[in-house]
Amino acid sequence: MTLTKNSEAPLHTDLENPRSSGHILPMRTATVKRTTGETDVEVSLNLDGTGICTAATGIPFLDHMLHQISSHGLIDLEVRATGDIEIDDHHTNEDVGITIGQALTKALGDRKGIVRFGHFFAPLDEALVQVTLDFSGRPHLSYGLEIPTQRVGTYDTQLVREFFVAVVNHSQMTLHIRQLDGINSHHIIEATFKAFARAVRMAVEIDPRRASTIPSSKGVL
Numbered sequence: 705m706t707l708t709k710n711s712e713a714p715l716h717t718d719l720e721n722p723r724s725s726g727h728i729l730p731m732r733t734a735t736v737k738r739t740t741g742e743t744d745v746e747v748s749l750n751l752d753g754t755g756i757c758t759a760a761t762g763i764p765f766l767d768h769m770l771h772q773i774s775s776h777g778l779i780d781l782e783v784r785a786t787g788d789i790e791i792d793d794h795h796t797n798e799d800v801g802i803t804i805g806q807a808l809t810k811a812l813g814d815r816k817g818i819v820r821f822g823h824f825f826a827p828l829d830e831a832l833v834q835v836t837l838d839f840s841g842r843p844h845l846s847y848g849l850e851i852p853t854q855r856v857g858t859y860d861t862q863l864v865r866e867f868f869v870a871v872v873n874h875s876q877m878t879l880h881i882r883q884l885d886g887i888n889s890h891h892i893i894e895a896t897f898k899a900f901a902r903a904v905r906m907a908v909e910i911d912p913r914r915a916s917t918i919p920s921s922k923g924v925l
């Protein structure tokens with residue numbers, strides 16, 4: 705469940721790590737707790753992490769996907785949720801998405817210095833999914849997945865869209881998801897989360913040429 709990696713990692717020099725070149729930047733972390741009549745969710749994340757993940761939402765397939773976000777996004781992510789899964793997974797799935805979106809917003813702060821845009825094509829065997837995103841301040845989702853089965857394990861595949869709607873609305877992200885190929889539902893969804901993770905990683909990187917300005921011609925995101 706929890707992966708740690710550190711002891712063998714080489715030390716970065718100042719030249720290799722833009723976050724340590726010139727000025728010292730704090731780790732971009734956030735913790736958000738959200739409680740409703742339906743769910744209780746706590747998310748902690750570190751955008752400058754190494755992919756350490758604990759995911760315990762009560763929805764095994766969602767946990768598997770959260771591990772993709774962490775591992776491929778190099779985001780340390782801890783998600784704990786209890787919800788009314790005796791009804792179905794809908795509320796818990798959505799509220800995990802909302803809380804992750806809020807944690808992203810909190811960790812990014814004023815979004816100074818970030819690359820802002822991110823994109824990635826992820827293959828997983830026969831599946832190929834493209835994710836393009838922009839931490840624009842304007843929530844928008846274009847969702848182009850055609851998942852062929854109603855369920856993967858016990859997970860309702862309609863909830864993939866619900867998860868990303870929640871993340872988009874609460875991180876104020878513009879997100880386009882395109883499925884270029886794929887037959888197997890598990891592969892299509894997992895390729896989506898991998899592509900999303902890599903696109904987020906690209907977008908939240910600090911651009912050393914941008915220094916600490918806000919990446920918008922309007923001066924605000």
Ligand SMILES: [Mn+2]
Pocket residue numbers: 768890894
């Ligand atoms: Mn898998």
